[in-house]
Amino acid sequence: MLRSLLAGSCAMAFAPIASAQVAGSSDDLKAQIVQMRQQMEAQQQAMQKMQQRLDELEAKESAQEKAAQTAQATPVVPGRALPQSTPVVAAATAPVPSTPPAYRPPSAPAGVTEPLPAGYVRLGDTGNLLKLDLVAQLDTMIDNKYMGSADLFVPSSIPVRGQPFYDSGWRTNLSARQSLFRMDFRRETDYGTLKVVYKNNFFGSGSGDMPYNLQFFYGELDNEHYTLLAGYNISAFTDIDVFPNTLDYEGPNSFTFKYGPQIRFSPVLYRSGDGKLTLPVSMEKPNADITAIGNYSPYSHLADFTLGLRWETPDWHVQWANLFRDLGMQDKTSGQTQRTTAFASQLTGSTKVFERDSAQGWFSNGHGYANFLQDISGLGLDAAFTSSGVLRAIRARGWGVGYTHGWTDSLSSSASYGYLRISPSSDMLISQDLPKSTKFASLNLAWQFSQRAMLGIEYLWGQNILLTNMRGQGQRVQTTLRYDLNP
CATH class of the missing domain: 1.10.287 (Helix Hairpins)
Known part of the structure; x- marks a missing residue:
């Protein structure tokens, strides 16, 4: 013009x-x-x-x-205010990390680790970001004998010679219980990144094929100086980063694994380059698992406490964790109580090996922590009465290793082994049909045949040895087909 x-x-x-x-x-x-x-x-x-x-x-x-x-x-950065002239987008992607993510083998369990800041959507102009993940998974299991729970491979449930089903035949089962739903909320605050995480699968104790089971529901404030977590989560005694890449949900027998309400504080003590030293401290809901006699019922005067040290870098980490417990029994009629203290220590670590390989290892030992051990949780082996009526914690120990090899970016194999043993005193009033030691081994091959789908096959072996020294072995072949919507 x-x-x-x-x-x-x-x-x-x-x-x-x-x-x-x-x-x-x-x-x-x-x-x-x-x-x-x-x-x-x-x-x-x-x-x-x-x-x-x-x-x-x-x-x-x-x-x-x-x-x-x-x-x-330019990507939208979480928590950063948009210019006034720029309209607020209802669904905007969160920033992609400047460095490529670490190699994640196809056999890695879905939804275990915290997701990278990608795949989030912005919830209007609230400043909140949300990431949804849906995993649909089908496991087909063939066992060489009846071994209790058909959905989990638990060596302590393998029948020994002289027990029912010791000579039972092959058994086939299909399960979709590893399917899960997860929501990750986050926003930037004046004190750091605030996260709220929810996750559930279907390994609940209810009836039916898919009973609901809550795994995560917690809030976490994370900044460069500390992390503060409160809610329902895995115990701070557990180091989930060393859980081997098994297709089986239960995993190694000797792995320490416990969920519960807790508050956890992890200050950063020292930084050097990409490495940092933290001091995880937690107070957790007590859950005494004690063999009861007479009118006695388990209880705890104090919460469970954990204290540890953790050094981590992008390629490796090592963690030392300690568990302190108060175990008690109280007579329903007379009100008489018996108490004993419990303590356990655990050393864990993982490291990257070559470009696609990784190794994991763990060792734990102590008294009164059987309820944290995968294979013997719920069997009443935290503590027991002696013949003289004194309550004592039961000693337990376990160790295990895992190794993952990436053949290509889309094909990997993982192997793991675990050993567990309890050592009750001879005068303890417990059933002699309980396990004295168990062993576990697994080997798998997993193929990521598309960006969101994985197909795998795994061989599992276990051994159960009772306090009477009677023993039995069990085997399973499992195939897994998994669809992960937003990993």
Whole structure:
């Protein structure tokens, strides 16, 4: 439009020239020439101003186009306020890390670790981000004998010689209980990143094929100085980062695994490069698992406490955790109580090996922590009465190793082994049909045949040795098909 105005102005400026050519006298012509010069100077000044305005408008339009292109290429950062001129997007992706994520083998359990900040959506203008993950999984298991729970491979449930089902035949089962639903909320605050995490699978104790089971429901405040967690989560005594990549949900017999309400504080004591030293401390709901006699029932005066040290880097970590418990029994009728203290210590670690390989290991030892051990949880082996009526904690210990090898980015194998043993005193009033030691081994092959789907096969072996030294072995072949919507 401005260019049209310039053209029109030029036409108006030269119109008097045509008129001057028909003027009658030289004086009139001179006067007209003076007038034309004045008009031309005025038009020239006007044209210069209009040209300057045109240049300014074109520069402004060019700057706006570059700003729009930059805004499209720039990711939305959680917690950062958008410019007023930028509309709030209802569904915006959270930032992708500047460095590529660590290699995650296809056999890695779904939904165990905290997801990377990708795949989140912005919830309007609230400042909250949400990531949803749905995992649909089907496991097909073939056992060489009846071993109690058909959905879990538990060596302590393997029948020994002389027990029912010791010579039972093959058994087939299908299970979808490892399917899960997870929600991760996060937002930036003045004190750091605030997270609320929810997760459930279907390994509940109810009836039916898919009983509900809550795994996570906690809030966490995370910053460069500390982490503060409160809610329902895995015990701080557990180091989930060393859980081997088994397709079987239960995992190694000697792994310490316990969920419960808790509050956990993990200050950062020291940093060096990419490494940091933290001091995890937690107070957790007590859950005494004691063999009862007479009218006695388990109880605890105090909560369970954990205290540890953890050094971690992007490629490896080591953790030392300690568990302190108060175990008690109280007579329902007389109110008489018996108490004993319990303590356990655990050393865990994992490391990256080569480009796609990793190794894990754990060792635990103590008295009164059987309820934290995968294979013997719920069997009443935290403590027991002696023949003289004194309550004592039962000693237990366990160790295990795991190794994952990535053949390619989409094909991996994982192997693991675990050993567990309890050592009750000879005068303890417990059943002699309880396990004295168990062993566990697994080997699998997993194929990530698409970005969101995995197919795997795993061989499992277990041995159960009772306090009477009677023993039995069991085997399982399991296939797994998993669809993970938003890992």
